[in-house]
Amino acid sequence: MAVKISNENFSQEVLNSELPVLADFYSDSCIPCKMLSPVLSQIEADYKERIKVVKININFNDELIKKYQVQSAPTLVFFINGEEIERFHGVVNFPIPRLNKTYERKLQI
Numbered sequence: 001m002a003v004k005i006s007n008e009n010f011s012q013e014v015l016n017s018e019l020p021v022l023a024d025f026y027s028d029s030c031i032p033c034k035m036l037s038p039v040l041s042q043i044e045a046d047y048k049e050r051i052k053v054v055k056i057n058i059n060f061n062d063e064l065i066k067k068y069q070v071q072s073a074p075t076l077v078f079f080i081n082g083e084e085i086e087r088f089h090g091v092v093n094f095p096i097p098r099l100n101k102t103y104e105r106k107l108q109i
Contacts, residue, residue, distance in 0.1 A: 002044060002053040007063045010056075015082035019052045025065070025075040027058050032091045033074045 002024065005013055014021045024040055026033040044053040058065050058073050068077060068084070078086040 002040060002055045005054045005056045005061070005064075007061050010061075010064055013052075013054060014079055017052055017079070017082075019050065021052045021054060021079040023077045023079060024053065024055045025058050025068070025070045025073055025077065026055055027073040030073045036074050036076075036091050 003013055005023070014023060022040070022043065024033075024036070026036075040053050040055075043051070056064055058070060064070075072089055074090065076088040077084055
């Protein structure tokens with residue numbers, strides 16, 4: 001199950017993570033976010049212990065939304081060693097259902 005992230009634990013769980021992190025900026029009322037949820041669960045299962053999946057609710061984490069300039073949900077951001085390396089907006093542009101080889105190499109997983 002993806003870790004729920006807030007302004008308070010973002011640094012510890014994302015920026016200081018030893019694993020690459022896929023952060024899902026979502027909203028509970030967002031239909032595309034709900035469509036993406038099982039895909040993220042599958043990624044989490046497929047890449048267990050090689051990638052961390054976290055969820056950040058855009059309705060309750062204004063600091064993070066402003067800092068990372070999230071303008072729509074879903075927005076997915078890959079972090080490695082605390083740095084953003086890739087960003088996807090919406091469901092259409094995300095490599096579904098699995099990360100392809102390019103992202104596996106980029107994420108070093």
